[in-house]
Every structure is written in structure tokens, then in C-alpha cells.
Amino acid sequence: MRLLRRAGQYVLVLWAAVTLNFALPHLAPGDPVVYLYGGADQSLDEASLAQIRASYGLDRSILEQYVSFWSGLLHGDLGMSVQHNRSVVEVLADKLPWTMALVGISTLLAFVIGTLLGAWAAWRRGTAKETGTVVTVLALDSMPGFWIGMILIAIFSVTLGWFPSYGATTITASGGDWLVEVASRMVLPVATLTIAGTGAFFLMTRASMIGVLEEPYIRLARAKGLGEYRVAVSHALRNAVLPVYTTLTLTVGALLSGAVVVESVFAYPGLGKLIYDAVTARDYPLLQGAFLFATLGIMATNLLADLTYPLLDPRVRRDKPQRAPA
Structure with missing residues (x-):
């Protein structure tokens, strides 16, 4: 049922x-066909504009266009x-793999670095090192991504x-040289997104870890004579990381x-750069497709989190609620 x-x-x-x-193109002011074909200074006559509208199906009613949009999507x-x-x-198929690699690697690095650094800061809370780490992470987290990239x-x-500042590869690269080019040109964009995303994992892990360290089973583990490292990793971090997992999708x-x-800062040929170019060119069909792909990607990560979280936390049940005792 759930x-x-x-x-x-x-x-x-x-x-x-x-x-x-x-609805986005229809909510935009003005005639999209006029924008697409030269703006107010275009030289096309009204008959040509009407023919272009008919080719895009813009001469039909909104309801007909909506049904046609869903039909094409399916x-x-x-x-x-x-x-x-x-x-x-x-x-989109040409550009999407570049963005998936960029965002995937950056998310993984931000998750690992932010989680470990947040756990360490919680374990060392109240010290000068912990305070300096929190201030540094907050400062980096407040900086916009384009500024970090610059x-x-x-x-x-x-x-x-050390590293190239634009593009994903060169035209002449092939084989092993192509892999080296791709890796070297991905370093700075990945570092930028990693720095921008680490703060969320750090703050969530630190807050969760501090709460877990106050639990009775942590005191019990110490009373049993377990080492501090084992208490921190096997008992505290293992439970503190569960709420952080939900932050991953966000x-x-x-x-x-x-x-x-x-991607615009680094001229990286991914979905982000494609969206920026489509906005400047007023390419409405491409914008619609790019936004739809991005939406589906975010929904897929949320669905994956919903399906896998009960595997990490046995307390979350996917079956029907338990009956109240008689």
C-alpha cells in the first residue's frame, strides 16, 4: 500500500x-516564432510567420497542443x-553523458568528503580545529559556484x-590521449561542484553525529571498553549517516x-551549457527537453532513495503498518 x-x-x-x-514557452511574453526568427527586426512577412507557426503546431488550440505534446513525449x-x-x-543524448559524469563524480566526492569531515568535526566539537573547520566550510558553502570556478x-x-580551463577534450585527441584530455579538463569543473556541494553533507553529518554521540548506546559502548575509533565508526557514524543519505538526492x-x-564558466559541453545556449538562442523545444530530462533525473534519484533507504535502516518498514495491540 505504501x-x-x-x-x-x-x-x-x-x-x-x-x-x-x-506551459513555459506559452507563458513567455511575445510570439515565440518572432523571437526564434530574428525578433522585432525579422524580415519575414506575416504569411511566412503563419506557415512557421503551422509547422510547429502553434496555430492549434492550447488543448490540442497539450495533447500533441504528451503524444510526442510518450x-x-x-x-x-x-x-x-x-x-x-x-x-540531449550527445550532451547528457558529459553532465552525468560531471555531476556523478562531484556528488560522490562531496558526499564522501562532507560526511567524513562532518563526522570528524562532531567528534572534535568544542576544539579550535573544529571551529576553524566549520568556519571554512561555511565560507566556501556561501560562495556561488561561478565564483569558485573563476x-x-x-x-x-x-x-x-596545471589544468586546462575550458572544454572537455580536443578534436584531435584519440585513444589514451583522449582519456587524458577528458580527465585533465574535468578536474576544475569537478572540483568546483564538489566544493559547492560539500557544505550540505558536512553540516548534516555534523548535526546528526552530535545527536548520536549523546545516545545511551554510545556511553554503553565506551563502558564496555571499546576503542574510540570503533565507537566513532561502527556505532556513531554508522547511525549518523542515515539522515545524510536523504540529503544526497537534494x-x-x-x-x-x-x-x-x-559548465558555462568552463565551456564544458554538457546539459548545463546546452541550457544556457538554448536560453540565449530562444530554442524553446530544446529548453523543454532539457528541463524535462533534468526533472526526470531528479525524480529518479529520489525514487532510488525511497527504495534503498529501508535497506539501510531496518526501522523503516515498507509493508503495511503494524496492528495496534488488542
Whole structure:
């Protein structure tokens, strides 16, 4: 029953996301066709504009366009990109792997670094080192992603010359050289998103760890003579990390949003850079497809968390509620 309710919630969210995705171009001021083909200074006559509207189906009623949008979506057809003159699905398929690699690696690093650093800060709470760590993490967490990226470019690309500052690879690279190029050009964008995402895991782990350290079973473990390392890792961190796991899905969404700016800073050919270019070019079909892919990705991570969290915490039951005692 719980799974059915959860599935119903996801279906409702999906419907709302698709509906909002459809409505965005229609809510924008002005005629989208005029914007797409030169703005107010375009030289097309009204007959040509009407023909273009008919080719995009914009001459039909909103209800007909909505039904057609859902029909195309169910058949894997998101329309044609005006900017690239290609299928939106093909354009997204070319760019999506780059963003998945960037956000996936950054999320994993932010989770590991933030969790371990937060646990260490909670274990050392009240010391000067813990205070300095909290201040440093809060300072980095308050900085916007593009500013972090610019600082890293200034230090590691311009001053030291260690890493390239733009693109994902070179045209002539192949084989092992291609892998080296991809890895070297991914370092700074990954570092930027990792720094931007570590703060959330750090603060959540630290707060959860401090609460766990006050539990009676921690005092009991110490009374049994267990070493401090075993108490910290096997008893405290193991239970403190459970609430942090739910933060993982929220961080994926935040990093995916931050990738729009970060990829633009580094000219990284991913979904974020594609969204930025589509906005400047007013490529509405491509924007709709990109936003839909991003929404589905965030929903998939939330669904994965819902399905796997009961495996980590036996107290969470997926079956029907227990009956009250007679």
C-alpha cells in the first residue's frame, strides 16, 4: 500500500512537471516564432510567420497542443531543435553523458568528503580545529559556484598552468590521449561542484553525529571498553549517516542546477551549457527537453532513495503498518 501511494505521488509530480514544461514557452511574453526568427527586426512577412507557426503546431488550440505534446513525449519525440536543426532527443543524448559524469563524480566526492569531515568535526566539537573547520566550510558553502570556478581557473590554470580551463577534450585527441584530455579538463569543473556541494553533507553529518554521540548506546559502548575509533565508526557514524543519505538526492538536484553556471564558466559541453545556449538562442523545444530530462533525473534519484533507504535502516518498514495491540 505504501508503494502504491508513493507511486501515485511520483505520477502526480511527473504530470505537474510535464505540464509546467509545456506551459513555459506559452507563458513567455511575445510570439515565440518572432523571437526564434530574428525578433522585432525579422524580415519575414506575416504569411511566412503563419506557415512557421503551422509547422510547429502553434496555430492549434492550447488543448490540442497539450495533447500533441504528451503524444510526442510518450513516443520519444520532443520535437526539433531550432538552433541545431536536429532532433531534441539526439542533441540531449550527445550532451547528457558529459553532465552525468560531471555531476556523478562531484556528488560522490562531496558526499564522501562532507560526511567524513562532518563526522570528524562532531567528534572534535568544542576544539579550535573544529571551529576553524566549520568556519571554512561555511565560507566556501556561501560562495556561488561561478565564483569558485573563476578562483580555481585563476590559480590552477592561469597562474600554475596545471589544468586546462575550458572544454572537455580536443578534436584531435584519440585513444589514451583522449582519456587524458577528458580527465585533465574535468578536474576544475569537478572540483568546483564538489566544493559547492560539500557544505550540505558536512553540516548534516555534523548535526546528526552530535545527536548520536549523546545516545545511551554510545556511553554503553565506551563502558564496555571499546576503542574510540570503533565507537566513532561502527556505532556513531554508522547511525549518523542515515539522515545524510536523504540529503544526497537534494544535493544532486542542487548540483544539476549549479552545473548550468559551472559548465558555462568552463565551456564544458554538457546539459548545463546546452541550457544556457538554448536560453540565449530562444530554442524553446530544446529548453523543454532539457528541463524535462533534468526533472526526470531528479525524480529518479529520489525514487532510488525511497527504495534503498529501508535497506539501510531496518526501522523503516515498507509493508503495511503494524496492528495496534488488542
